[in-house]
Amino acid sequence: xxxxxxxxxxxxxxxxxxxxxxxxxxxxxxxxxxxxxxxxxxxxxxxxxxxxxxxxxxxxxxxxxxxxxxxxxxxxxxxxxxxxxxxxxxxxxxxxxxxxxxxxxxxxxxxxxxxxxxxxxxxxxxxxxxxxxxxxxxxxxxxxxxxx
Numbered sequence: 001x002x003x004x005x006x007x008x009x010x011x012x013x014x015x016x017x018x019x020x021x022x023x024x025x026x027x028x029x030x031x032x033x034x035x036x037x038x039x040x041x042x043x044x045x046x047x048x049x050x051x052x053x054x055x056x057x058x059x060x061x062x063x064x065x066x067x068x069x070x071x072x073x074x075x076x077x078x079x080x081x082x083x084x085x086x087x088x089x090x091x092x093x094x095x096x097x098x099x100x101x102x103x104x105x106x107x108x109x110x111x112x113x114x115x116x117x118x119x120x121x122x123x124x125x126x127x128x129x130x131x132x133x134x135x136x137x138x139x140x141x142x143x144x145x146x147x148x
Contacts, residue, residue: 106130
């Protein structure tokens with residue numbers, strides 16, 4: 001019999017409700033400064049919705065897009081703007097058929113101390129505006145930004 005002890009679980013860190021709400025407020029402030037209105041979704045580390053808000057005049061489709069961006073970022077621990085390059089690889093391209101995979105800029109993993117604690121998804125501006133608002137909000141709250 002082995003003297004090793006079987007580790008049956010691992011601790012899972014998740015973004016707090018307070019931090020999720022603060023991220024949404026920071027995104028809306030950045031979006032207003034940049035010049036667009038947005039839907040903002042924050043998921044926990046498992047891609048489950050933690051907090052959400054859609055500006056009054058943001059188109060209704062932005063809600064679903066923001067959530068899918070957050071889910072994609074949390075699921076793969078990578079920003080969504082990288083997925084167009086990934087999907088160009090024929091060995092990865094079949095993932096493009098997943099109904100929730102969103103290969104458009106504006107989704108970022110929420111990373112603290114090197115661990116993904118959630119996903120952030122923004123929709124409403126151009127993909128560059130969504131990315132800029134996400135990066136500003138994450139930096140404002142002290143979350144780590146992934147290398148480009």
